Amino acid sequence: MKRSRERAASELFAALYPRLAGWCRRLVDDDETAHEIASEAFTRLWARWTCVAEPRGFLYVTAANLVRDHWRKLERERRAVHRVSAEAALRPPSEQADPSVRLLVQSLPERLRVPILLHYYADMPIREVSVLTGRKEGTIKADLHAARELLRAHLRRSLDHTL
Numbered sequence: 001m002k003r004s005r006e007r008a009a010s011e012l013f014a015a016l017y018p019r020l021a022g023w024c025r026r027l028v029d030d031d032e033t034a035h036e037i038a039s040e041a042f043t044r045l046w047a048r049w050t051c052v053a054e055p056r057g058f059l060y061v062t063a064a065n066l067v068r069d070h071w072r073k074l075e076r077e078r079r080a081v082h083r084v085s086a087e088a089a090l091r092p093p094s095e096q097a098d099p100s101v102r103l104l105v106q107s108l109p110e111r112l113r114v115p116i117l118l119h120y121y122a123d124m125p126i127r128e129v130s131v132l133t134g135r136k137e138g139t140i141k142a143d144l145h146a147a148r149e150l151l152r153a154h155l156r157r158s159l160d161h162t163l
Helices: 002-028 031-047 055-088 101-106 110-121 126-133 135-162
Strands: none
Touching: 002 031, 002 055, 031 110, 055 110, 055 126, 101 110, 101 135, 110 126, 110 135, 126 135
């Protein structure tokens, strides 16, 4: 019984995974995210294997829900960055950071820039940054550390050139 169940799941995976991942790829425009979503859909199917009457439909509905969640996360990030940018633009000039630091922050990869903007410029606690970006607190802390190290190294190089 267990062997035939595993064989059926394996055959279903071989038959549907490439098409499901391709469908997700067209929706999210990112290979890695598409494969994560397709894999998660299969994981959820496997957890409910005995009570799912139509596996193909279950996979596509689950993947569609995961894609929707992905889009919502991207929208939350976009709104948070927009809010931080708008707040920074409204500050009086005396409160603005050194323009070179602002340019350095803007040049950071988005993965590092968003936590820096939310945590340091919008004064949000790490927990709130985590919720807004949909990433774990430990990941946010690691990204903040990496961003600070990049900024520190670049500022050191800039100071060395001016001396």
